[in-house]
Amino acid sequence: MKNTKKMIPTIFKTLHVANLDELGELYKNWDDYENDVIQLAGYVGHIVTTEALIRHLKNKDAKILDAGCGTGFVGDILYHKGYKNIVGVDFSKEMLTRALKKNVYESLSLCDLTQKLDFKDNSFDAIVCAGTFTCGHVGPQALNEMVRITKNEGYISFTVRRQEWDASPYEKFINDLQSSKLWRQIERYTSEYSTKEGVNCELCLFQVTK
Template sequence: MGRDSVTLGCLPEEELPVNIDKANAALDSVYTADTPETLARAYAAWAATYDDETASLGYLLPFLITAWVTRHVPVGEGPLLDAGCGTGLSGPSLKALGYSDIAGLDLSDDMLKIAGSRNAYSELKQAMLGGPLPWPDGHFRAFFSTGVFTISHAPAAGLHELVRITKKGGHAIFTVRDQVFESGGFQAVFDELEQAAKWRAVEASPWFRCYAIAEPDALVKTFVFEVM
């Protein structure tokens, strides 16, 4: 997601939606979380209004990631893992495109309850990226993840475990926020996995905006790797 403070330069102050102020406060709480427990509490507090408030910012990623999934994963090949699924915004879009076997993973039980109400996920599990994940080696055809490798969230090292649970010939599809790509050591982890013959690069997008409406300087890049 975006920076600590969201701005809308194209609208006069009196026309700014009320949700923008609420989104700013919620973003402050998740981007300043200094422990997994603090982050989980922040998302628990945000869960009920997360969809409305991120929509007011024009948050693109949960919907745009489906373009990369459909490009690399044929319908009928599964299961897929939505890693850091939050309230499950990606699931219904993929279900509408014919993907029927999607698992969701998130650190927040409150977010997972909302994801479950969408009837798009075959299973939902609570766990934190960066620690052990509750699936066997090579379980998934692909994993996809948006807005998770960002400020004060999942570490780059979490990619090792995600690759472990993805089968050979499967795909890793995920976004990384510009502000953490270098400081978070993502390139080093990319290189480690490549040198260990665990994956190979397939494509990387240009840096692009997280939001259609707010914060034009908040950028992410989508990466796609084939697991080996």
């Protein structure tokens, strides 16, 4: 990630934190998040995850969780495509405050995706998680909770940054869920992710089948 360190030091730092507290401090003070990720890094994770979901989720009343919503890029796209029932969660209070200004969420709340989630089983028709399965952030263990809170036949669309995919057992978690018949793969491919930075991701769209 030499490129990243030089081009976008803010992103580099978030990928190399020692713990969640350190990560929280970085997001707290990251006022230029949108400019850094879009203009400097050429980030498209929010676009590819929502496009994948929209190809399959036709019900505009669907209740959708934007997991790790950040400043609200995903919610903004979905809302303007006609999906109005969007719940955003993030572990950074400051990112949630920025997302609130987009005026596209039914609700926004604090949540740590690495823990048991404060939602009942089968709460959502779909989950989008863009840019959050990445180095130093959230690992594949979080997929189990996402499946729990998604309804039967609901969708989970997410990106995994390439270096994170290579370093963590995503394949294992994905295959375990598949062999337990808790979801099935709808789409999975290498996608553009952070285009100016020269980093791709694994784009995954699964349908819950419990």
